[in-house]
Amino acid sequence: MSQGANGESNRESEPLLNGYSSFGSEYLDSRRPSSGLPSIARLRSGTITSIRSTYETVKEHMDKKKFAYLVLASLFLYLGFVGAFAPRTSLARDLRRIHASRLTDAEVYRIYLNALYSENHAGEHLKNYTSQLHGTGDAHVLDYTVSELRKLGFDPKLERYYPWVSEPVDTQVALYVDDTITFNATLKEECVAEDPSSCNLIEKRAYHGYSASGNVTSQYIFANYGSLEDYTFLLDNGVDIDGKVHVIRYGKLLPGLKVKNAELFGASGVLMYTDPYDDGRITKKNGFKMYPAGPARHESSIERGSVAFMNYFPGDPTTPGYPSKFPGTERLSPAGKVPTIPSIPISAKEIAPILQLLNGKGVRLGSGGNIDGFEYFSGPSDLNEQVKLYNQQHNSIIEITNVIVEISGIFSEYDILIGNHRDSWTAGGAGSPNSGSAVLLEIARGMSELLKHGWKPLRPVKLISWDGGELSMLGSSEYVENHAEILKRSALVYLNLESAITGSQFSCKSNPLLEDVIRNAAKYTDLGDGDEGTLYDEWKRATNLTNDHLDGIADYVPFQYHLGIPSASFEFSNNKTCDAVVPYHSIYDTYTWMEKFVDKDYRHHNTLAVLTGMTSLMLCEREPTVFKVHPYFKDINKWYQKWHQEVLSLFPSDRELRETAQTVADNLQGVTFNETILFDTQNIELNDLCTRDFATYEFYKKIRIYLQLMRANNKLKQIDQMFLTHRGLLERPWMKHSIYAPDRLTGYDVDVLPGLHEALLDHDRDGVLQWLSILLTQISNVKSLLQ
Template sequence: MTDTDDALGDNESQPLLRPGRPRQNSVTSILARGRSNTISGLKTGYDTVKRHRVQFMYALMASVLLYVGFTLAFLPRTSLSRDFRRLHFGKLTHAETYRIFLESLQGENHAQQHLRAYTSERHLAGDENALKYTVDQLKKLGFSPKLEKYYPWLNTPVDAGMSLWINDEMTFESNMIEDFLKEDPSSSGPNPVPAFHGYSANGDITARFVYCNYGKLEDYEYLKSRGVDLEGHIHVIRYDTMFRGLKVKNAESNGASAVILYTDTFDDGNVTESNGFKAYPFGPARNPSGFQRGSVEYFTESPGDPTTPGFASKSPNTKRMSPLGRVPGIPSIPMSQRDIGKILPHLNSRGCAFDVQGNVEGFEYYSGPSDEQVKVRVFNKQDYGVKEITDVFVEIPGILHGSTIIIGNHRDSWTVGGAGDPNSGSSVLLEVARGLSELVKKGWKPLRTIQLVSWDGEEPAMLGSTEYGENYAAKLQRQVLAYFNLDTTIAGSQFKCESNPLLAQLLIESASLTRFAGNPGQSLLDVWNDQSNAQIGILGSGTDFAVFQNHLGIPSANFKFVADRKHDAVYQYHTNYDTYTWMEKFVDPDYHLHNTMAIFTGMSALTLSENELVAFQSHDYVKQIQYNYAKWHGLLNQTFRAGVYLRDSYIQEKAQDLSQLIAHVEGKVSPKFDSETAALRKLVTRDYPWYKFPKKIAIYFKLSATNSKLKQLDRLFVTDRGLKDRGWMKHSIFGPDKQLGYLGDVLPGLHEAVSDGNVQETLEWLHILTKQMKLVQELLET
């Protein structure tokens, strides 16, 4: 063993230590020392922060203020208009919204596809095929249509006829259907619709007949003054602009046992065979074998389901009332000019002659009645019952709640065709939907909600729209700002617009933004000015705006292209020739008018939707009231002559007070309000720096108050009592003419009272109108 070995052996049980590393640097000692240093450091740091706390806080605040100041210095000026969209994450400016909509419709036009699809087969009220096509097309555009069903009582045709009997032998019988034309496929297709009237009474009447001209009250007064026997006879009446249901009503009240309504081409204007034009399909004149179908329910007095007046037929088991008083009690049928020509010549030299002539061959327009041995049989069999109809809704929710714009069209037709009425409008509605869907795909959200509606059952009595309006009356009055109607949208070259005056300037502006028939150098407004000096007519009744304007007080408009009666092809209204063939051959071969109307309709909705301040003009409205009141005031002064009776002086005094009130609102109040509104519109779009944020808040509250006033204005003229004998028509300013139906009347209640010389009614309407005009004055002045 060496010394070294001894050393190793002696230290075998001792830990092996590395040379140069002292024992005090153990792990434990290192950790202990580190903890001590950390604590010391923290104490030192805390003491430092504590000593310099005030300086630190000042430095932090200075940094924040510097950042905020820098940010505010470069913060862009903004308007309330732009703030609306930023707060709701709007992605498109006004200009971009209009551009995308216009480009989508100007680049493509699907109207022909839609029109041909709708008019390929019969589609009476409740038709499933037209419903399916509408829903499918809306789904393809990315929408989720909502269906609303109602269950009105109405008729389906079974059989109807007219025959001539001489000495108890039948010498002629109408086949109650138009000639089939090989040149027009859909007029000669399977399952045609025979001629009939909606809501006509069933019956089988054989009697002598009498010609009653247009069936107006003055016609019947003339016949009675000449001693013409009317009682128990079949009344033959010619169509014109007067609503057919009122013709039947007048006939029934004058003793008719049945009614035949026929079309006389004399009333078509210049474009007739007698003036050298060829008849359809070889020319633009009316085909003499056409039957004008249509409803005879008194829907210009009370539209909708006649068994549920004033409330909706929401289920098949809805409690119903008798329809008496809302539908005729005698049968009626339509007739062609050709077939009526087989019977009317038998009246020649009998009774009295009418000054108005016509084109029925061999007939000299005598009243009759016919000889005792010359009679007509009218046979009418209709199947009446509760039927399901379906309205289709698409809604694009807006940023502002409680403000909706509705665009509506009905899709049901009397025939296989219905190209003009209603499916030109159906095609336009789907094209508007396509344009709006392109906007939605780009992230657009309208400022106000836009709703597109396809109504069902309009032809029998505006069933779909009326039942819906009655069902949601309170909600619609709260939320709907305006209603735009599309019906018989394309039937000629003459642009015609009927509207509540509140919408007049908006429609003119929209027309200026609409390119006419694909011509980049010509606007719809240019054409409108050339044709009628951009005249806007008065709304009457007879289509789906009635429940909105006449019943609920929602400003409405109805626009279309109509035949000009000079050069355009005659519209084959409600006949089997209202087909896509007729449309493409004589009216709109390239569907440019359809495209124009789609753009105009969409631009009207967008102009109303996308402007923060509602684009209504109160002065246009009051000016219309003043103009028409002046007419009825003059008539009143003639009817109730001051000094004759004390009551007459009192009536004239009240009428003069109302005249002065209207003149004040028209001359001072409404112009001042519109001027303030125009100034407010500029403030809404003006840019302000950030530090004027309180001013924008004030503008916002003023904007909300003004919009509320404009929305209320038309509602102020809705009455609880309605018009006399027409309680459903509740608007005191606008309503259908009582005697003509389709045409509009202004101040109808007062007009009728004065015309009738009814003292009590006249005083009541003077009181109602005075109260309403004071409310208008208060609304616009506060």
């Protein structure tokens, strides 16, 4: 090929190779040391020029709208890809991810159970709580509680109140025959060497909280349990009871109601004792040895207690319906809330010489008993046989302190509250109340471990140690009155630990709304080391899963009966057949008694800490509120059928009453067996939906489920409060709940549909009609709510 031909060929290709030939030349030149920097400059200038040229060309020819469409289409394709291939999630998981909660409910249960089953500090806590006298306002148990909670990483809040209380100065009881003292009671128990706590030298003489001061010397009578039936029997048999000191045995009625009845029937004072007969099978008379040698009650045991009228009005008697937040809080007279006559508790041993003088006088009263040498005659004693009762008490304003631990939740409402009071009548109080105090600290330990693992509960949890529980539920009542409106909006449940461990038989008392969740929690609760099965198995074997009603004397009273907050209480209590007698409120209720006769290795304490904690975790970790409405209305319907029959029997010819009563019955039947069953079924389905996985592009389904969840939870939160009345019960306006209230006549028991029942007891036609109308309105409102 000729040189000219070659040169022509190179010239033709030169435009095509333009930049590339230049780049190649510069690359070769760059390898020459003498020309490196100019070559790089030329390369950068050419590249920038090329980019600008390309951008200007695109800018001129590209339509802006089309460019926007292109961006949107790309974004849509990206989201579609993510939606199609991203992991499927449930609403339950999403709620936790949004709030940075790293634990599933299964992991929460596992960590809590491991924490409590691997260690048990209940015995250590119980000994520290019962090492010295710790009455209302005591600083020692307050400091211990706060210290232990801080060790667990909590920052407890201290909430103080200033109630009006009574404190003992002196109590005396003496028997006079012919103006000579023949017996002088010590009003103290005997020290037993095997139980160091029983020998506390600063123990006071036995007294009744809120008893009136007085100095009485008079004849006396025996009034059995001091019930209205007992007094009616005495009057029907012509026994002169007016102006006498009435000797009454504990049992069947609240102590305050016994004194209230004695006042009503003209007593000048009351002596109250515990008859071993009421301990059941485990008595000295039946061959059992007394404590500490055996399980029977020590004969010098004295049951202290409060004589405030707590089934009418708990809390500070001078601030009815509002809290005593300051020492200078305006106060009302306590008249009508505490007795006006003096009363003193005494032992079976020291009441014997007094009662023995009544033999053959008056009439035999009651079914007998086990007081040595006494044949259970009513008296009165002869004119020359008199008893002196001297009671001096000092009334004052003192400071009490509730200790509150708050664990924030993902939701800000629907609080689960767990509480127990820590004050006691003596240096003991191991069974009542400090077994519950020890359990409460163990629950706190389990939840502290959860927090270390990054737990954030779905709903808030509050752990509360009340003060002043023994005198008249002071701490819990003042707290409820102080936070009433907030609690109505936010509190979901209150769980109580009063007298948690006093025997071997598990018992549960609760609002029926909580029945199902407690049974489920019992399935997670092992007995002992797990080889004995679960608490659920034992509960079913012993009582067929019996769920009792709440009674009338515990710190759940202000929550359930005043605010309509569903409550529950868990206990291992005396089985009435072989368990040691519980020395309530005496100096023998000690950790020595606990370890020797009740819970040697504190396994029952551990079991109750697991059950209570698991119940609270199931309530706070499940998205739908785990209430079951049907058992609640089934209970209401059962009791209404009973009172309905009494309406028909008492007022057979009153057409208006009969028609109204039947309308209530029809509506209640419909709600019980239609709306509540359907509502519970829908909530079970909603729970399944909350845990069902959906693809990302199905996010709208989760929004719909979330809205259903909020509506269902809001309805369940309202149900119990829909049975509150502004007027309260007749003569007991503080008791607002129309379904449950402490029994008016006994105080200990619960009364179901109390307003209606009390009107029937009083044969009050207008009262019956009013309560039927109230119930009809409330049931109709609930029916509308559930639909």
